[in-house]
Amino acid sequence: xxxxxxxxxxNEEEEEKPKKKxxxxxxxxxGFTKLKKLKISVNELKGENLLxxxxxxxxxxxxxDNFFALYNNIxxxxxxxxxxxxxxxxxLTPDKDPKKLLFEFDAEVNNKPRRxxxxxxxxxxxxxxxxxxxxxxxxxxxxxxxxITAENKDLKNKIDYLDKRVAEKEEEKIILENDSVKxxxxxxxxxxxxxxxxxxIKIQEHxxxxxxxxxxxxxxxxQCDPKELxxxxxxxxxxxxxxxxxxxxxxxISYTSKQFYNMKLIYRATDDGDTAEMFHKKCDNLSPLLxxxxxxxxxxxxxxxxxxxxxxxxxKGKLDGSAFIFSLDKFKSYDVQEGxxxxxTCKEKGPIFYGNESCNIYLSDKFFLTKGNVAKKGDRFNTxxxxxxxxxxxxxxxxxxxxxxxxxxxxx
Numbered sequence: 233x234x235x236x237x238x239x240x241x242x243n244e245e246e247e248e249k250p251k252k253k254x255x256x257x258x259x260x261x262x263g264f265t266k267l268k269k270l271k272i273s274v275n276e277l278k279g280e281n282l283l284x285x286x287x288x289x290x291x292x293x294x295x296x297d298n299f300f301a302l303y304n305n306i307x308x309x310x311x312x313x314x315x316x317x318x319x320x321x322x323x324l325t326p327d328k329d330p331k332k333l334l335f336e337f338d339a340e341v342n343n344k345p346r347r348x349x350x351x352x353x354x355x356x357x358x359x360x361x362x363x364x365x366x367x368x369x370x371x372x373x374x375x376x377x378x379x380i381t382a383e384n385k386d387l388k389n390k391i392d393y394l395d396k397r398v399a400e401k402e403e404e405k406i407i408l409e410n411d412s413v414k415x416x417x418x419x420x421x422x423x424x425x426x427x428x429x430x431x432x433i434k435i436q437e438h439x440x441x442x443x444x445x446x447x448x449x450x451x452x453x454x455q456c457d458p459k460e461l462x463x464x465x466x467x468x469x470x471x472x473x474x475x476x477x478x479x480x481x482x483x484x485i486s487y488t489s490k491q492f493y494n495m496k497l498i499y500r501a502t503d504d505g506d507t508a509e510m511f512h513k514k515c516d517n518l519s520p521l522l523x524x525x526x527x528x529x530x531x532x533x534x535x536x537x538x539x540x541x542x543x544x545x546x547x548k549g550k551l552d553g554s555a556f557i558f559s560l561d562k563f564k565s566y567d568v569q570e571g572x573x574x575x576x577t578c579k580e581k582g583p584i585f586y587g588n589e590s591c592n593i594y595l596s597d598k599f600f601l602t603k604g605n606v607a608k609k610g611d612r613f614n615t616x617x618x619x620x621x622x623x624x625x626x627x628x629x630x631x632x633x634x635x636x637x638x639x640x641x642x643x644x
Contacts, residue, residue: 258324260317261469262310264530264561270306272313272335274324274352284333284352299339299348310530327351366458366475373493373641456494464497466632467524467532473560477522480565481536481638484554485520490640495522501633506599508582511635512543515583520638523583524560525593525604527628532560533606533621535585535593536638541577549573549586557585557592559621566592566620583635593621599630 261273265287273285293300293309303309316322316337325334335350458471468474478492485491499514515521517540524534535557539550555574558565568574576584582595594605606622619626 260322262313262317263469266562270310272350272352274333274335284354286350286352296348296350299341299346307529330354366456370456461495465634466500466502467526467634476563477558480556480558484536484556484567485538485640493639493641495636495638497634498637499633499635501599501630506630508580508597511582512541512579515541515635516543518637520640522636522638524634525630526632527622528631529628531622531628533593534558535583537575537585539575541575541583543579544577545579547576547578549576555585557621595630599633603627603629
């Protein structure tokens, strides 16, 4: 009854061995909500890509573990958690309940080791609607590109045909010496037709009034991939933030019959250097530009302009009716006041919206060492509160700057 061969028992032991769980990679985000709570969010990088998250205020953290009582406010807690993520000290463990994920790390309280554990909850990925909306817009763009490419191909075929006919007429001209008037008339007609079609193609491909991107140049620019942009950014945290910016850009430039197509990172302070010289080297004479700033207090704001920055010897202001500044934390944007200059440029300064004593965003040289400024309410941009984009504080210390070159295309 209790017997059995050694082979059989070894087989049973093998079957009883638990299968190794596949290691899941996660992407962790920490940020403030509109209600000034701290939101911890975790995404699976592969698989279902479902979001685990939890929103906590300061009192919630005190209930979690007395480790957090060492900190005076939720901002200090955020800095501590941010450092843990950078140093890879966070441990993410699936709970027995598939709808939960344990956000854990080791800490010391009164020189005693402690395991701090915060439970995150799985929820529906609320950004899928925004992703689908952007994807639909890209499909429409591709259809427009295909249509224009086909039209240009047809026009170029006509030019090739007419060029051939012009060459034939040149040969006929020699033969038609006895009837030179007729031969010259036919040749002039073909020349006119050829030039008209050439002009039509030039307008189609290089319409400066609309800053139109030709099909050839579009092939060199990757389609906008929202997830890739968010993953590569050190400032943008969510698809929702990117969607907010794209909608605002499209709204402000709609009078020019343009729309957002893509954006390319051209300058990052931590990679390229935090000086005005490097900013101008990377960004001068390019437009439109989207500028993102993150402070050491984790405030995130910036500005958009269709004007170019230049390396001028003196401060030079520029008008731009489509310019705006914004707060990513508050999901608010502020348009430039009518008739006011929107940006200011100088080779010794960084990006400025607008400058001198009335600056809504002002960065001098050496961004990580020199304090930047934000402006009082209603100063050139339509803000409602003093220093609104920086939560009521006039000065800030920069932690990161990202500047994107925006690609626009003509509306259908």
